[in-house]
Every structure is written in structure tokens, then in C-alpha cells.
Amino acid sequence: xxxxxxxxxxxxxxxxxxxxxxxxxxxxxxxxVSGANGMLPAYMVETILYLNNTIFKxxxxxxxxxxxxxxxxxxxxxxxxxxxxxxxxxxxxxxxxIDGKVDYIIHAASQASPKFYRRDPVGTILPNVLGTYNxxxxxxxxxxxxxxxxxxGAVYGKRINDDKLITENDFGSLNPSTxxxxxxxxxxxxxxxxxxxxxxxxxxxxxxxxxxxxxPGVALDDGRVFADFVRNIINNxxxxxxxxxxxRRPFCYLSDAVIGFFTVLLKGNIGEAYNIAGKKxxxxxxxxxxxxxxxxxxxxxxxxxxxxxxxxxxxxxxxxSPDVSKITSLGWDDKISLEDGxxxxxxxxxxxx
Numbered sequence: 371x372x373x374x375x376x377x378x379x380x381x382x383x384x385x386x387x388x389x390x391x392x393x394x395x396x397x398x399x400x401x402x403v404s405g406a407n408g409m410l411p412a413y414m415v416e417t418i419l420y421l422n423n424t425i426f427k428x429x430x431x432x433x434x435x436x437x438x439x440x441x442x443x444x445x446x447x448x449x450x451x452x453x454x455x456x457x458x459x460x461x462x463x464x465x466x467x468i469d470g471k472v473d474y475i476i477h478a479a480s481q482a483s484p485k486f487y488r489r490d491p492v493g494t495i496l497p498n499v500l501g502t503y504n505x506x507x508x509x510x511x512x513x514x515x516x517x518x519x520x521x522x523g524a525v526y527g528k529r530i531n532d533d534k535l536i537t538e539n540d541f542g543s544l545n546p547s548t549x550x551x552x553x554x555x556x557x558x559x560x561x562x563x564x565x566x567x568x569x570x571x572x573x574x575x576x577x578x579x580x581x582x583x584x585x586p587g588v589a590l591d592d593g594r595v596f597a598d599f600v601r602n603i604i605n606n607x608x609x610x611x612x613x614x615x616x617x618r619r620p621f622c623y624l625s626d627a628v629i630g631f632f633t634v635l636l637k638g639n640i641g642e643a644y645n646i647a648g649k650k651x652x653x654x655x656x657x658x659x660x661x662x663x664x665x666x667x668x669x670x671x672x673x674x675x676x677x678x679x680x681x682x683x684x685x686x687x688x689x690x691s692p693d694v695s696k697i698t699s700l701g702w703d704d705k706i707s708l709e710d711g712x713x714x715x716x717x718x719x720x721x722x723x
Contacts (some may be wrong), residue, residue, distance in 0.1 A: 623704070
């Protein structure tokens with residue numbers, strides 16, 4: 371990886387590890403991370419490795435469960451000689467056998483891009499259901515200290531009053547008879563399974579519901595609007611909006627979100643779920659205008675165009691307004707502005723694309 375791109379990531383890792391959290395609870399432990407290649411869990415993996423190099427005397431081992439070893443080795447190329455990062459190459463939907471101890475499990479294996487929901491609904495469902503089953507059973511076998519399940523803001527569905535802040539107990543409708551429900555319904559079932567294993571087997575589960583997290587590590591052909599906009603900027607193309615641009619989203623920069631994930635893992639209540647999102651919402655058109663102004667040297671314009679990708683599932687929810695007071699009560703806050711976050715993300719991709 372380009373050394374300047376590494377510097378951007380290291381700045382984020384320093385920022386994350388400066389958070390006032392009981393990091394030493396993870397010292398010397400073994401942590402299994404499923405879907406470790408993904409944008410969100412990869413930063414958690416790197417955070418632990420960074421702590422190994424800074425404050426941990428007894429090193430923590432990461433077991434990174436991935437399906438594609440070559441991709442994983444590329445994502446973590448600067449750690450190729452690190453003895454504390456070990457890859458487990460398999461599908462999370464298959465039985466997981468680990469020799470030795472496992473202290474924590476972070477289950478983040480999932481297809482999160484909307485472009486997969488019609489193209490591969492079965493592959494979207496299975497990690498959230500079979501994968502969750504396999505990891506909960508492993509957690510039960512190993513008597514682990516903590517289990518963090520990556521759910522999603524999509525579990526709230528379509529609510530009658532979209533203007534009201536969404537607390538962790540506010541749920542709307544989902545139509546299970548549509549293929550588009552494969553992601554939110556399977557995430558919901560994954561949450562229910564976590565609660566069942568907690569209730570029946572005392573597995574110490576905690577659930578996070580991230581909303582719209584952006585930053586380094588996402589594939590620029592991912593299909594989500596923030597990735598599309600960054601790709602447009604990198605390629606000196608006009609910013610394309612496939613809607614009227616009125617939808618509003620609570621974007622949160624990756625390093626702030628990762629602090630939120632660790633906050634729940636280390637300080638959250640067992641058996642509970644937490645929203646993690648930016649406190650300030652922005653409309654898609656408003657975001658596009660902000661990005662045009664942020665990079666004036668590009669002379670970009672905004673273009674409205676219908677999305678012709680038949681596989682892409684556009685959300686029916688025009689506005690997500692999550693209530694994040696539950697996690698802020700644990701000391702978390704999102705501090706990185708949209709302007710600074712998108713500058714970091716664009717500068718990162720300028721260096722690696």
C-alpha cells in the first residue's frame with residue numbers, strides 16, 4: 371500500500387486508540403473476527419494490531435475469518451510478517467472449529483451492498499443466519515467474554531412516522547414476501563438468535579446497528595451513494611444522483627464508528643442493541659453540493675440519472691433519524707465533520723486507485 375495512504379490509516383488508528391476506553395481488557399486475548407476483509411471490521415482488526423505496537427505488553431491475537439485469502443492478504447499486506455494476525459480461510463456458513471482459546475467474537479461477515487440483494491439473496495441471508503448460528507455455538511463452546519454482532523439500521527424497516535428519532539425499540543414494517551427483504555429480515559433473525567443464545571446459554575452478546583458509515587476500505591463499485599460520489603470525484607466525473615436527492619442520511623466517518631463499536635464491546639450492556647450513526651443528517655443532493663464545493667479544482671457538476679442496474683435495491687425509507695443517546699451515554703461522540711471525513715476518504719483513494 372502507498373506509504374501516504376498508510377499514513378491516513380495510521381492517523382485514524384491513533385485517533386481511535388486515543389478514545390477513553392478500557393483497552394487493556396483486550397490485552398493478551400484471542401479475538402475472532404468474521405468477515406475481517408470488510409471496511410468496518412478491517413479497521414477493528416487494525417486497531418488491535420496498532421494497540422499491540424503501542425500499549426499492549428502481552429500481545430493480542432486476531433483470528434481473521436475470511437473466504438478469500440488473496441484478498442485478505444492484499445487488504446492486510448503491511449502485516450504479512452505479523453505473528454498476531456492469523457487467517458482462517460473458510461465460509462462462515464460452515465462449521466467453525468478452532469483449537470485453543472477464543473475470548474471474543476466479532477461477527478461482521480455479511481453482504482452489505484444493496485447491489486447483492488437481488489443478485490444473490492441466498493448469499494445475503496446465509497451469513498446472517500447460518501454464520502450467526504455457527505459463531506454462537508463456538509461462543510458457547512469456548513465460554514467467551516464477549517460477542518459483538520453487526521446488525522444494521524435497516525432492521526427498523528419502514529415506519530409510519532419517519533420524522534421521529536428511531537430508538538433501539540422502534541420498529542416498522544418489512545415485507546418478508548419480497549426478495550429485497552433478504553438483508554434486513556436476516557439481520558433481524560440474527561439479532562433474535564443472539565438474544566436466544568444469551569437467554570438460554572448465557573452467551574454474552576451485544577448488538578450494534580450501524581447506519582451509513584463511510585471511509586477507506588469500501589469498494590468504489592459498492593453501489594452505495596457515498597462510494598459512487600467518491601469514485602466520481604477520483605475519476606473527475608460529474609456526481610450522479612439516481613433519485614431526486616431528497617433522502618436524508620446520518621453519515622458517520624469510519625474512525626468515529628469504530629470507536630462506537632469498541633465502546634459497545636467494552637462498555638455496553640450484555641443483551642442490548644445500540645444505534646451507531648452520525649448525529650447530523652444530510653440530504654443526498656446537499657451532500658453532492660458539499661462535495662462539489664469541497665473539490666472546486668475538479669469543476670464537477672451534479673447530474674440526475676435513473677439507475678439502470680436491475681439488481682440494485684433502492685431503499686423505500688426517505689429518512690433515517692436514529693437516536694444515538696444510548697451510546698452517547700457510554701461516552702461516545704462523532705467528532706469528525708463530513709467535510710474532513712470526505713477529504714480523508716478522497717485523499718486515500720487518490721493514492722491507491
